[in-house]
Amino acid sequence: MERNEIYNKVVEVCKDVFGNDELVLNEKSCAANVEEWDSLTYLSIISDIEDEFEIKFSLDEITNVKNLGELVVAVMNHIEA
């Protein structure tokens, strides 16, 4: 899967969890700049992404991801591995 495709899917999941289709997200989106991004919505995103890509994140991955771009990288690590 191309990075772009993964990125788009991750953005879709985020919008879905935030319940806002209009939201403009980018690689740098994170708790500090997205109002809806909190610990609970982040966990929902993790859970939905795990289902979507049929992968399982490690504790380190979940705690270390700082923004949407890093989340995409974490997904890619699982898919390429």
Added chain:
Amino acid sequence: MYSFKELRKAVKLNIDGKKITIAVLGNCATQFFSLAIEGAAKLAEVNLSVVDIDYNQIDAQLLDVDSETYKCEPNVILLWLATEKLYEEFLDSTIDERSSFADIYIKKIKQYWNCIQRNSTAQVIQFNFTEINDNSLGNYSCKVDTTFVYQMRKLNWLLEEAMHENCNVFPVDIKSIQIRLGQSAFYDSTFYYNAKMSVSTKALPYIAESVVSVIKALNGKIKKCIVLDLDNTLWGGVIGDDGINNIEIGELGRGHAYTNFQRWLKQLKECGIILAVCSKNNEETAKEPFLKHDEMILHLDDFSVFVANWDDKASNIRTIQETLNIGMDSMVFIDDNPFERNLVRELIPDIEVPELPEDPAQYLEFLQNSNLFETASFIGKASDRTKLYQAEFERKRAENSYDTIDEYLQSLEMMGQAKPFEESRFSRIAQLTQRSNQFNLRTIRYTEDDIRKISLNPEYVTLFYTLKDKYGDHGLVGVVILRKMDESTLFIDTWLMSCRVLKRGMEEFVINKIIEVAKDKGFSKIYAEYIATNKNMMVRNIYSQMGFVEYEPEKYVIELKDYITKKTYIQEEK
């Protein structure tokens, strides 16, 4: 099963109907769980409002009368003590303390229940305990009382005993969900260490469904009757084609699966579920296996209604429903044939029609997992009402042989009783308030504990009614709760009757007795009210018929001196 994602989204749905508030208290993070039960409730058209209390505050919340838990005036308080958290407490305790871990914990839980009963009217939903086997001594752990496995199994047993003694507590068997899904699907360690959530998002929908089914049962939404097909459902093969010697039933081969299915159905009957047959067959052929086959577990007298003919099944199910006088939504239809299932589903949307697996070996496990018969009360042996329904057929038959209804009623030799609530009747009274939908003027649901409190409260006058006739004893069939408004006035808080005894003069008997008791106690006026639901239309005008004056729409009053005693063929048995 819905996914957690679907449940999360369903939280936004708006559902009409009575709002039920539930406060969720846990020793682990419960936010996702709370979302899941709210979503699952809404998808089941239950208007559930969930108040998620911050985790690990159970003691503080329950002890403080002004806490958030009590402030939201919950109908239900849910207690979830996750085993993961208990495990940490267990390991932090000394070896000496470990052997009494379960005993200490059960005391703590009982204190929670006492606090709740003191400070609130809420019912308690209590989760039992999942298991962690830490293999501290390998298999040997099972016999050493200082191991966690030993203590948790003991705790579950103590919990069951304690719940058995407390009628305000309703279990959710989360442990059976853990067993069914398996620990690897049920638990997600990453999730636990990251968010203190003790179950995976995969398990949440199953747990939520379980909680919602308990909440539905607490609010009277229960199944009362299972309608069964015969050929390839209760036995293998077709009796009309294969004949009595070739149908599959017994301990051998495929027959074993049908036998065990019948064993389970027999138990359902003993638990108070009505069994009925709806089969496309000649009646004589359909009854033959029950009469002549030695290995049949179910017998003809296990069925309250037996319908075998060549009419379509939807019409036959309607006949069964009318005979039993219960709601279509309290019936389940079991048939191996997808065509029949679809036809019934199509024509009777309210009936529950499980999508039975093709393989008869899977029937039983599938239906057991479907948890169709959730209930909020159980009165033991007396639950089996099959004989009552069978006697009802005899009455119906007799009814046709008399010229006038009066002659018929006289011939029944009916005897009625009216008494204040008694301890031994509390559970049946509570059960009737939870189950009765049609002849129920205000449809207020009470638990056994509520009934106990009402019976002890001098502000109430209570009556329960029994009825018997020459065909049999109907037992307790009517409940009346009168609340004092002032020294001279009563209000009919509850009047309900079992539908089995309608149109027999019981209504008149009940109201005569209400007036008599009220007069004896020095009251001069009684107010009453009808609250409409979509099921109690039949009693909409009952107060007018009984001589009450409607002073406002659906609100009634009667001056006792104006009451004219109603004619009834029921003799009072003192």
